[in-house]
Amino acid sequence: MSILPDIIFDYENAKGFFGPEELVQMEEKVKQKHKMLLDRSGSGSEFLGWIDIPERYDREEFEKIKSAAQKIRKDSDVLVVIGIGGSYLGARAAIEFLQGRYPGYPEVYFAGNNLSSTQILEIKQRLEGRDFSLNVISKSGTTTEPAIAFRFFKRMIQEKYGKAEASGRIYVTTDKNKGALKELAGKEGYTTFVVPDDIGGRYSVLTAVGLLPIAAAGADVDELMAGAALGRNKFMEAGFESNDALQYAAVRNILLEKGKNIEILAGYEPCLHYVAEWWKQLFGESEGKDGKGIFPAAVDLTSDLHSMGQYIQDGQRCIFETVLDLSNTGEEILVGEEEDDLDGLNYLAEKTVDFVNRSAMKGAIKAHVDGGVPNLKVTLAARNERTLGELFYFFESACGVSGYVLGVNPFDQPGVEFYKKNMFTLLGKPEIRQI
Numbered sequence: 001m002s003i004l005p006d007i008i009f010d011y012e013n014a015k016g017f018f019g020p021e022e023l024v025q026m027e028e029k030v031k032q033k034h035k036m037l038l039d040r041s042g043s044g045s046e047f048l049g050w051i052d053i054p055e056r057y058d059r060e061e062f063e064k065i066k067s068a069a070q071k072i073r074k075d076s077d078v079l080v081v082i083g084i085g086g087s088y089l090g091a092r093a094a095i096e097f098l099q100g101r102y103p104g105y106p107e108v109y110f111a112g113n114n115l116s117s118t119q120i121l122e123i124k125q126r127l128e129g130r131d132f133s134l135n136v137i138s139k140s141g142t143t144t145e146p147a148i149a150f151r152f153f154k155r156m157i158q159e160k161y162g163k164a165e166a167s168g169r170i171y172v173t174t175d176k177n178k179g180a181l182k183e184l185a186g187k188e189g190y191t192t193f194v195v196p197d198d199i200g201g202r203y204s205v206l207t208a209v210g211l212l213p214i215a216a217a218g219a220d221v222d223e224l225m226a227g228a229a230l231g232r233n234k235f236m237e238a239g240f241e242s243n244d245a246l247q248y249a250a251v252r253n254i255l256l257e258k259g260k261n262i263e264i265l266a267g268y269e270p271c272l273h274y275v276a277e278w279w280k281q282l283f284g285e286s287e288g289k290d291g292k293g294i295f296p297a298a299v300d301l302t303s304d305l306h307s308m309g310q311y312i313q314d315g316q317r318c319i320f321e322t323v324l325d326l327s328n329t330g331e332e333i334l335v336g337e338e339e340d341d342l343d344g345l346n347y348l349a350e351k352t353v354d355f356v357n358r359s360a361m362k363g364a365i366k367a368h369v370d371g372g373v374p375n376l377k378v379t380l381a382a383r384n385e386r387t388l389g390e391l392f393y394f395f396e397s398a399c400g401v402s403g404y405v406l407g408v409n410p411f412d413q414p415g416v417e418f419y420k421k422n423m424f425t426l427l428g429k430p431e432i433r434q435i
């Protein structure tokens with residue numbers, strides 16, 4: 001019996017939108033940019049630590065992560081993860097993708113990813129009477145959203161447990177040597193984990209940034225890293241013909257040249273929602289600069305076929321769609337049979353809900369392609385850590401190469417500073433006032 005690879009990229013349903021010679025031309029460019037990534041000769045090369053992380057991760061830190069996760073599982077009903085952007089999306093993607101598989105483990109709440117006081121209060125209410133720990137994650141240590149949430153929940157945990165016990169329940173993931181959080185952790189004796197210097201936030205899911213919350217939620221981080229190592233092998237070593245990440249990078253850039261400047265990531269399982277949110281930051285921050293880039297959007301299907309389906313089918317023809325196909329959910333829920341068959345569903349009796357979902361997916365793909373929306377597909381063999389590790393690596397490597405093809409530095413994010421500057425001016429931040 002042949003075993004399905006964990007990730008398969010398929011662009012059969014996009015081939016009608018470009019000629020073979022265009023792929024040949026793009027292949028050359030992609031190979032060149034891939035080499036640039038591997039040689040570390042492109043822009044942003046000081047942030048390429050993610051390339052080797054699945055093999056060369058710090059084993060000592062990894063064991064420390066696993067024991068901290070074990071302690072959290074023993075002494076906490078809830079782990080509050082405080083972080084924004086790349087400092088929470090990878091963990092949330094993994095935990096929600098794998099959700100439901102780990103009954104009995106602490107719940108994980110995410111805070112500090114907005115400035116909503118109602119959300120802070122909701123989390124506070126949900127923590128009443130429950131044991132909890134905090135994992136505050138910020139490379140800079142000074143990002144406003146997580147810093148405000150951390151002030152709030154730090155006070156709450158100290159009031160509940162007293163300062164000394166609270167210190168044993170606060171886990172800080174930040175820069176190795178410097179920054180506000182590092183300093184505070186040293187002063188208060190918090191356990192610290194490292195965001196490596198050479199890995200940017202959106203590429204950091206396979207460091208302590210993602211691994212501690214993921215392990216605390218009960219997932220197998222060894223398997224996650226093993227999946228990523230498979231990805232490292234496949235997407236960094238293989239030539240174009242057998243390299244799905246390079247092919248994905250090539251096809252999306254060809255489509256962009258044809259005016260398809262919006263990519264919609266479409267998942268047919270709710271557990272993929274935050275994988276798409278993570279992907280949006282990865283591609284949005286990496287490619288959207290210098291007036292360039294494909295706008296990354298996402299839909300949850302079939303739900304959004306009843307809201308965004310009209311636009312995808314029939315709106316401006318500037319989009320292409322990438323379906324995330326979780327081909328084997330392993331669930332066998334049957335559509336029941338009813339005597340009076342008022343809703344006319346008896347023709348589906350004894351068919352699985354999965355079968356209906358897959359038929360909807362096939363039908364929507366065909367309709368969208370017929371309507372002028374090229375379709376790409378990334379098939380995931382299973383809902384497990386190994387597949388997810390490979391998926392993370394697939395998108396990261398495709399994104400690095402794709403950004404270089406586009407002609408941008410895929411590893412910086414200067415545009416993010418502009419809103420911060422305006423906000424700080426409005427808030428009267430001291431050093432801003434002096435400018």
Ligand SMILES: O=P(O)(O)OC[C@H]1O[C@](O)(CO)[C@@H](O)[C@@H]1O
Nearest residue numbers: 085086087138139140143201416
């Ligand atoms: O970990 P930090 O420094 O709090 O930054 C969080 C996020 O903010 C950004 O720097 C800008 O939004 C992202 O790149 C990053 O993922």
